[in-house]
Structure formats: C-alpha cells, structure tokens
Amino acid sequence: MFKSLAAKSRIVELPRTLSITHSTSPHHHLHHHHHRFTTLTSSTLTFTLITPRHTFHNHTIIRSLNTTTTTKMPFETKSTIRSFGGKLFKLSHDSSTTTTPMAVNLYLPPAALNTSSPSKVPLLIYLSGLTCTPENCSEKGFFQHRASQLGLAILYPDTSPRGLSLPGETESWDFGAGAGFYVNAAREPWSSGYKMEEYVTSELPSLLLSDPEYAKYIDGSKISITGHSMGGHGALTLYLKNKGKYRSVSAFAPICNPSNCPWGEKAFKGYLGDDRKEWAKNDATELIKTDAWKGEQDAKILVDVGTGDNFYKQGQLLPENFEKAVEEAGVKGVKVRYQEGYDHSYYFMASFADEHVDFAAKHLGLL
Ligand SMILES: N[C@@H](CCC(=O)N[C@@H](CS)C(=O)NCC(=O)O)C(=O)O
Numbered sequence: 001m002f003k004s005l006a007a008k009s010r011i012v013e014l015p016r017t018l019s020i021t022h023s024t025s026p027h028h029h030l031h032h033h034h035h036r037f038t039t040l041t042s043s044t045l046t047f048t049l050i051t052p053r054h055t056f057h058n059h060t061i062i063r064s065l066n067t068t069t070t071t072k073m074p075f076e077t078k079s080t081i082r083s084f085g086g087k088l089f090k091l092s093h094d095s096s097t098t099t100t101p102m103a104v105n106l107y108l109p110p111a112a113l114n115t116s117s118p119s120k121v122p123l124l125i126y127l128s129g130l131t132c133t134p135e136n137c138s139e140k141g142f143f144q145h146r147a148s149q150l151g152l153a154i155l156y157p158d159t160s161p162r163g164l165s166l167p168g169e170t171e172s173w174d175f176g177a178g179a180g181f182y183v184n185a186a187r188e189p190w191s192s193g194y195k196m197e198e199y200v201t202s203e204l205p206s207l208l209l210s211d212p213e214y215a216k217y218i219d220g221s222k223i224s225i226t227g228h229s230m231g232g233h234g235a236l237t238l239y240l241k242n243k244g245k246y247r248s249v250s251a252f253a254p255i256c257n258p259s260n261c262p263w264g265e266k267a268f269k270g271y272l273g274d275d276r277k278e279w280a281k282n283d284a285t286e287l288i289k290t291d292a293w294k295g296e297q298d299a300k301i302l303v304d305v306g307t308g309d310n311f312y313k314q315g316q317l318l319p320e321n322f323e324k325a326v327e328e329a330g331v332k333g334v335k336v337r338y339q340e341g342y343d344h345s346y347y348f349m350a351s352f353a354d355e356h357v358d359f360a361a362k363h364l365g366l367l
C-alpha cells in the first residue's frame with residue numbers, strides 16, 4: 001500500500017493506524033526481517049516508513065514508523081562566480097529521486113539580480129553530454145553571454161547520480177556514471193537511482209521553484225530546454241514526452257535515434273532492458289511519429305549538427321532519421337541545420353550558443 005503511495009504521490013497522509021515515534025531503533029520490533037524502508041518526501045517533511053509485510057490474525061501488523069522530521073533541504077551554495085554581469089552559482093542538494101547528493105549549476109542574469117526587488121526571469125535547462133558534469137558547459141559553452149543580455153536564467157544539471165557504487169558504474173564512459181541518458185532506468189541495479197528523466201523534469205525544477213534562496217528569481221511558468229549530444233537526446237525526448245511543459249527545444253549534435261546507434265543501444269539495453277517498445281518511448285525519432293505530435297504545425301524544435309563531427313560520421317547521431325520521421329509525420333516547425341566543418345566540441349557549441357539562446361528567448365517571450 002505505502003509502496004504504491006510512495007511511487008505515485010509526494011503528498012503523504014499518515015494512516016490513522018500508525019503512531020509516530022522519533023525512535024529509529026529497530027530493536028524493539030517483534031521481528032526484524034522483511035522490513036522495507038520507503039523514503040517519501042513531502043513538501044515539508046521527510047518520512048521514513050516501514051511498510052506492512054505480514055498479516056497476523058487478519059490484522060495488518062505495522063511494525064513501526066520512524067520519522068525524521070527534517071524539513072526539505074534547500075540548495076547548498078558551494079561557490080558564486082561572476083559571469084557576463086550575472087552570477088553562476090555552483091549548488092548541491094540531496095535528491096530523493098537519485099538517492100544521492102546532486103551537483104547543479106545555476107546562472108542568474110543581471111536582470112534577476114541587479115534590482116532592489118528581484119524580478120523573475122525565464123529559465124533555460126541545459127542537458128550535458130557523455131562524461132560531463134555541470135561544469136563543462138557553464139565553463140566553455142558561452143551560453144551566459146546572450147542569456148545575460150536577454151535576462152534568461154540557465155540551469156545546468158549533472159548527467160547521472162554519483163557515488164551509488166553500483167557494479168560497473170564507473171567502468172565505461174558511455175554508460176553508468178556520467179551517462180544517465182535522461183531515462184528512468186527500469187532494470188536492476190540501475191533502477192535504484194538512475195532516474196534522470198524524473199530528476200530533470202520533476203524533482204529538480206520543483207526544488208528550485210520552492211527554494212528559499214533561489215525561487216524568487218525564476219519564473220517557473222516559462223521554461224525551455226536544450227542540450228548537447230546525449231543531452232540533445234535528453235532535451236528532445238523530454239520535450240516530446242511532455243508536450244506543453246517546455247516552450248521550445250534546441251539541441252547541438254543530438255543523438256536523434258538512440259534505438260539505432262551504438263551509444264543508444266548500449267544504454268537502452270542496460271537501463272531499459274531488451275524490449276524495443278520501451279526504447280521507442282525514449283527515442284526522439286519514434287516520439288515525433290506518435291499521435292501527440294503527428295501533424296503538429298508549430299513544433300518549436302531547432303537542431304544543429306556539425307558536418308565535421310566524428311560521432312555524426314560514425315552514425316551515433318542520425319539526424320537524417322529524425323528529419324525523415326518529421327517529414328513523414330507531417331510535423332512543421334522543426335529546423336535541422338548542418339553546420340559546415342564544425343566538430344562535436346565546445347568550439348561548435350560556443351559558435352551557435354547565442355542563436356540557441358535567442359531561439360529559446362523568442363519562445364519565452366524575451367524577444
Ligand atoms: N570521452 C569520449 C568523448 C565524449 C565526449 O565527446 N563527450 C562530450 C559530450 S558527448 C563532452 O562534452 N565532453 C566533455 C568536454 O569536452 O568537456 C571519447 O573519448 O571519445
């Protein structure tokens with residue numbers, strides 16, 4: 001009962017049959033085996049429940065209930081760095097989705113900061129590629145340049161949980177740590193914390209938009225999303241899976257059809273299992289063909305790919321498959337551009353960062 005409650009709801013009502021105790025000692029329990037701990041995060045309290053596992057004389061035995069009456073932890077600010085007239089905040093917070101501490105960078109433009117009463121600005125979420133942390137793009141993607149001028153905040157999440165110590169987690173650069181692929185893993189052991197889709201679409205924005213320090217700067221009704229490579233796949237799929245949640249999407253060298261490229265096949269097999277129908281639900285080229293998007297006349301999608309990109313040449317990105325699917329589905333408002341001679345690096349991204357920020361800004365009402 002509580003397990004499904006935990007899975008479906010963040011607002012937890014304590015059943016009347018439960019008594020609350022601050023004891024965390026298991027020693028007064030009648031039985032110690034088969035305990036199942038479920039951590040639920042409400043807007044103000046974190047409860048640790050032990051769910052009933054046995055019935056005795058037709059009565060459910062509820063062995064104990066422990067509560068930790070911690071209020072929801074706000075972001076911890078690790079450092080503050082001036083950038084293009086605004087500030088980049090390196091933040092850390094505990095995530096109940098990944099079950100780990102998570103690092104995230106937030107850029108606030110002067111429009112948010114430089115007034116006596118802070119004004120709320122729209123937000124662009126940037127999803128990074130394989131091997132990346134929040135640092136790579138905030139240091140050398142140059143998104144802050146145009147975001148500063150237009151008054152746009154940028155959120156740079158990490159690419160996976162860190163420190164779960166799962167077997168093989170840090171063995172390869174294209175799977176596990178640094179390579180969460182923005183899906184909710186369904187396969188053990190990854191399903192324990194590799195829930196980057198839920199983290200990025202739900203937990204992280206909801207924490208930010210209720211944070212005592214940072215919520216006052218962000219207009220949570222105006223969010224767009226962008227990303228690079230694996231993060232381009234993340235941006236496209238999260239946009240397509242959540243129609244209306246983001247105002248627009250753009251991507252640099254995105255993995256457009258992960259079900260048919262080596263990176264995607266490895267990741268989807270590992271995180272999702274062998275059922276290709278599950279893969280399709282996380283594949284931009286498949287999602288654009290679904291009923292939600294078929295015939296859409298104003299999709300608000302911009303993609304840039306460099307023709308000198310080795311991963312493009314090796315068939316990891318497959319933008320042509322995405323273009324073909326867009327065409328077949330009769331979707332309008334998708335622009336895929338091939339940038340002559342550009343590679344996969346930040347020289348490419350920095351060259352077009354202004355244009356991608358402009359694209360988002362236009363759909364966020366800033367231009
Ligand atoms: N480590 C990989 C390359 C992975 C890679 O290019 N990652 C991109 C994202 S897909 C990146 O941003 N790397 C970090 C950086 O360049 O700062 C290799 O050796 O081929």
